[in-house]
Amino acid sequence: MNVNVDHHELVKWVQEVEKLTQPEKVVWCNGSEEEYQTFTQQMLQSGDFLALNQQTHPGCYLHRSSPDDVARTEHLTFVCTHEREDAGPNNNWMSPEDGHNKVDALFAGCMRGRTMYVVPYCMGPLDSPFSRCGVEITDSLYVVVNMKIMTRMGEVALKKILQEKAFVRGLHSTGDLKIENRLIMHFPEELMIKSIGSGYGGNALLGKKCHALRIGSYQARSEGWLAEHMLILGLESPEGEKTYIAAAFPSQCGKTNLAMLIPPESYQGWKIWTVGDDIAWIHPGEDGRLYAINPEAGFFGVAPGTSEKTNPNAMAMLNRDAIFTNVGVTEDQQPWWEGLKSGDPVLNWRGESLSEAPGQPVAHPNSRFTVSAKQCPSYTEEMESPHGVPLSAIIFGGRRPSLIPLVFEAKSWAHGVWVGASVGSETTAAATGQVGVLRRDPMAMKPFCGYNFADYWGHWLEFADKPSQLPKIFHVNWFRQTDAGEFIWPGFGENIRVLEWIVARCRGKVEAKSTPIGYVPHIEDISRVGLKLSQASLEGLLTVDRAGWQKELESTCRYMQTYGDRLPSVFSEIQEEILADLKA
Numbered sequence: 354m355n356v357n358v359d360h361h362e363l364v365k366w367v368q369e370v371e372k373l374t375q376p377e378k379v380v381w382c383n384g385s386e387e388e389y390q391t392f393t394q395q396m397l398q399s400g401d402f403l404a405l406n407q408q409t410h411p412g413c414y415l416h417r418s419s420p421d422d423v424a425r426t427e428h429l430t431f432v433c434t435h436e437r438e439d440a441g442p443n444n445n446w447m448s449p450e451d452g453h454n455k456v457d458a459l460f461a462g463c464m465r466g467r468t469m470y471v472v473p474y475c476m477g478p479l480d481s482p483f484s485r486c487g488v489e490i491t492d493s494l495y496v497v498v499n500m501k502i503m504t505r506m507g508e509v510a511l512k513k514i515l516q517e518k519a520f521v522r523g524l525h526s527t528g529d530l531k532i533e534n535r536l537i538m539h540f541p542e543e544l545m546i547k548s549i550g551s552g553y554g555g556n557a558l559l560g561k562k563c564h565a566l567r568i569g570s571y572q573a574r575s576e577g578w579l580a581e582h583m584l585i586l587g588l589e590s591p592e593g594e595k596t597y598i599a600a601a602f603p604s605q606c607g608k609t610n611l612a613m614l615i616p617p618e619s620y621q622g623w624k625i626w627t628v629g630d631d632i633a634w635i636h637p638g639e640d641g642r643l644y645a646i647n648p649e650a651g652f653f654g655v656a657p658g659t660s661e662k663t664n665p666n667a668m669a670m671l672n673r674d675a676i677f678t679n680v681g682v683t684e685d686q687q688p689w690w691e692g693l694k695s696g697d698p699v700l701n702w703r704g705e706s707l708s709e710a711p712g713q714p715v716a717h718p719n720s721r722f723t724v725s726a727k728q729c730p731s732y733t734e735e736m737e738s739p740h741g742v743p744l745s746a747i748i749f750g751g752r753r754p755s756l757i758p759l760v761f762e763a764k765s766w767a768h769g770v771w772v773g774a775s776v777g778s779e780t781t782a783a784a785t786g787q788v789g790v791l792r793r794d795p796m797a798m799k800p801f802c803g804y805n806f807a808d809y810w811g812h813w814l815e816f817a818d819k820p821s822q823l824p825k826i827f828h829v830n831w832f833r834q835t836d837a838g839e840f841i842w843p844g845f846g847e848n849i850r851v852l853e854w855i856v857a858r859c860r861g862k863v864e865a866k867s868t869p870i871g872y873v874p875h876i877e878d879i880s881r882v883g884l885k886l887s888q889a890s891l892e893g894l895l896t897v898d899r900a901g902w903q904k905e906l907e908s909t910c911r912y913m914q915t916y917g918d919r920l921p922s923v924f925s926e927i928q929e930e931i932l933a934d935l936k937a
């Protein structure tokens with residue numbers, strides 16, 4: 354590379370890592386298109402990539418991961434701070450000393466015979482004061498090509514790093530891919546990540562969850578901003594009025610679909626612009642509003658369930674220059690996953706013929722696509738805005754089959770923070786472990802907050818101390834079910850009906866019903882035009898079940914009490930108030 358990096362601490366670190374891991378050679382990645390093509394060819398030769406049908410899907414490749422390396426492994430993910438309490442009950446903890454020793458033992462000599470790639474990257478637009486850079490050292494070309502799509506990678510990032518002299522260090526190796534030799538370690542006090550034994554998603558693409566959320570949230574706290582697991586969208590009304598919303602849902606609860614929503618016929622003239630589908634970095638602006646940037650440059654989305662019906666925008670961006678991980682293939686080598694209406698799959702995600710593996714899913718439930726954000730039809734130039742977009746609303750949500758209404762609005766910022774902190778959701782295949790059990794997932798950050806949740810809630814609360822025009826906070830639930838287990842709310846494009854109400858609330862255009870848990874829409878304010886949903890069903894979705902909520906509150910309180918003394922005291926005031934109202 355042409356940039357002079359002599360004597361820079363980056364070079365020193367690369368040399369240290371080289372000494373520890375003993376690669377056969379070291380390659381500094383420049384991030385060029387040419388380099389991407391070269392790496393792709395190498396992966397085709399090594400079998401890491403399989404070419405998909407280049408007529409129907411030019412530039413698309415399939416990667417099959419090791420069969421027990423298909424999701425984030427949260428029990429092997431650690432936050433290593435000097436004080437255990439700083440990591441909090443929400444994280445697995447190790448002391449930095451133990452953490453380094455344990456993981457360095459696995460890194461010793463792990464790249465023998467392999468190539469070590471040095472990947473400088475920038476999270477956020479290159480000219481944004483809110484962007485942060487990192488360097489990932491990895492022995493996986495799969496990681497390199499994914500980082501090329503997901504971040505601003507290569508020479509441009511290196512230039513910024515040399516100017517700013519600051520970067521997050523991320524060391525990654527696939528190791529032997531054995532789960533017993535897998536560790537995903539974070540050292541927030543040193544702005545460092547060390548991950549070994551996995552080549553998958555959030556475990557391995559270190560810019561994403563490890564940097565942009567775990568290390569990012571830690572940095573954000575000391576610097577006065579927020580790093581959140583949120584999509585960012587712009588909703589444009591037929592009159593051309595744009596409103597920006599950020600929304601947090603746990604993995605696999607439809608963030609990508611909501612961020613790319615196409616309005617139904619009865620909402621002609623409305624438009625959704627996608628600023629981000631997974632992560633938001635949020636900064637207070639001089640005008641007292643909160644501004645969000647998307648630190649990523651691409652989408653690492655869940656394939657199964659993505660279809661013309663659920664997400665036509667995603668379908669339109671997936672027929673060229675995309676990487677597919679752990680999906681099935683049809684006879685003519687097109688990618689295939691559950692939910693697609695057409696195509697006959699012949700091989701499943703492990704490459705087995707379907708007759709050999711009857712009754713098993715064709716695509717892995719956590720199979721993914723990686724694609725540049727610029728390929729999305731709802732892409733907006735605002736994704737490149739250095740100052741971000743001003744947020745009018747923040748939405749929290751989870752997967753809740755019962756009780757939680759379709760939508761409600763928090764009564765204040767502090768109440769909204771409490772609502773975010775009390776989010777619960779059924780677990781999904783995005784992480785290993787049991788699927789479909791309720792767990793508390795505050796702000797959808799349970800697996801991603803790099804420090805003690807109680808301190809994190811305290812940090813959120815501090816935003817109300819400054820003169821500000823903070824966004825309103827809402828909670829939504831698209832996942833209510835009938836006793837027979839069918840979803841009541843149609844979801845997907847129809848979710849715009851709820852967004853419309855949220856925007857109307859933010860603009861002071863509509864009244865709401867005050868209930869103990871927050872403001873709920875009057876039934877006539879959620880449009881049912883063109884919707885097959887009875888008045889009674891909608892009423893059911895907007896009802897506050899007082900007895901049910903008392904139980905919910907007890908469970909929330911029990912969870913929050915596990916944070917002990919550090920819990921913000923305003924939380925107990927809020928809980929008491931809600932409880933008194935529920936009993937009144």
Ligand code: SAT
Nearest residue numbers: 425554555562604783
């Ligand atoms: O595998 S990732 O953590 O990057 C995706 C997700 O779970 O949201």
Ligand code: MN
Nearest residue numbers: 582603604631
């Ligand atoms: Mn996510």
